[in-house]
Amino acid sequence: MAALQKSLIAAAVAALAAFFGFAFLKINRLSLASREMPVKHLKCHYLPNIEYGAEDITILKDGLAFLSTGLHDYLDLPSFSNEPGKMYVLDLLQPKLIPVELQIKGDLDLSSFNPHGISVYTDEGDDTVYLFVVNHPQRKSQVEIFRLVGEDTLVHLKTVRHPMLHSVNDIVAVGKEHFYATNDHYFHNEALNLLAVILGLPWCNVVYYSPEEVREAAGGIQSGNGINISPDKRYIYVSDILDHEIDVFERLDGERLAYVKSVPVGTLCDNIEVDHMTGDVWLGCHPDATKLSNFDPKDPPGSEIIKIKNIVSDQPVVTLEYGDDGHELMGSTVAAPYEGKLLIGTIFQKALYCSTK
Template structure:
């Protein structure tokens, strides 16, 4: 078979076309959100600062650390450099990557992991991530990827001695049209959230504006792919309880966290919904207590319509006893954007807290 690439004369400079398309989408996005229900975006909400001692910004993270996952041994993975149509970016021309930090070190540094040859690094656009440790101690890293704003889930093997990732598999499926986050439950098995029902940008805007609540959670395995929960406004972060019996799903525009029971056939049934007064993004589990840590956006309008003079704020919540009738919700950290803009995730390990953002910096705190 002839593998020669054939390009039409109208695509002499694809970068220009791509740039114009992204600019057009950003303009449409800003106009669209100006008409969206202000309550869904919490457009008038401001936060009072809740500071933590012994915090500093992590060197080398300048354009977002949208998701963070920490292994039981203290190795933390960062998904950095996410770019989405309509959203601000501090490094629009730089590919994304995966960084690692050893939280057992006295002064841990974030180092970028090498990725095996054959994987397209130039279009790497990582979003939600999740790790899975197999029975033979092999560590798999699952990464939601948006190459050229498409939707895939990449599976890597983490090779600790080489500080590298070996790419194993790219997963695409019609039931994964707009993937946001994943939680791995096997070496090739995961739950994923779709934050939109459609993949087309215009239809995405329309479904959000009409509040169709068509987004869902999908279970993927090599043998079966199926929708296991649906009816979300915009399904976002996802995680699993320490005993593996429950799945937690953040619905960002509905300001809710859903608790779902996991069954042997991997189907999910809803147990409860926790209402919050903020836009909930990614969910992490405190391994020592089972508490849920939530990276939140107090004011979504500031997040989506970026103004450097009035930047998006940050908020981290801790939820204790989420299965009880009255879970305890406390604010761990809050900032008006003067230090950290657009917090999307918070993860804890051995009294160390990491806070990532959608497109800004990342914070390291000793609790």
């Protein structure tokens, strides 16, 4: 009996060691650990007033850019300020590019405002601009809907909470109160989420929300991150960050999404922006996620900007547009293009204005 117990214990220890070895290798593979950082610089300068990240940026057709800043206490990622987050606006047609803080009015607890992914919807009837913001007060997930009034004021209209919107990362608005949202984790428990990653469980999804119904629009995603829409509104793009791919879905009647294809990008892409003139897809990416999670200022996380041309075609073209080892910019999350200009945001550092001409 004693010999049998020793054999069982030895087998259990060996199995546990094998699992931890597998888990270590799997996480390193998904994180692209020790990947050589591609370097390609543009003519850039830092945007003033942005000191603690601009996690998401989106730009209207008239050159008005919105920036969500100050994301903190989210998924144990680095953050260097516990102050409430802020929203900024930047007019790219002005000679001096200075982001201006948006004043927020209405029934919203600004002391716990923690903005993440954003999207803008313009009403074609009266040109009213609605800003949708993912908010994480006390690590919860909810969506705030605002109306832009004048040049620098947001009026809070509505807070959206729903059990299916449990771990929201990003959204794309398709109506005044209608949007698609990505969930980046399946479980509320961080240990279970890590286990899901190790086992490769594709249990994350895209949720469609309207005041009339809330339902899953697409599933089978390892970790849904950025989401956006094509200029003709026909396709939805989703970044499956852990699969190192951009998933393409066709938008069908009844706001159903039909999977079309996945485009490999070879890096961990965060938010998605779309050039309103060309339809090119721009991605803010993390070249090595281990450097991001194990933040070391002596060996900082780098930044990588990827562009995809003709994403829906049989031969999409994936190119590196900007790459840095972290000494100019750490932890890029978004790249928003506008007629030869490019805004690059980060999780916790600064934001860049670059020229692509």
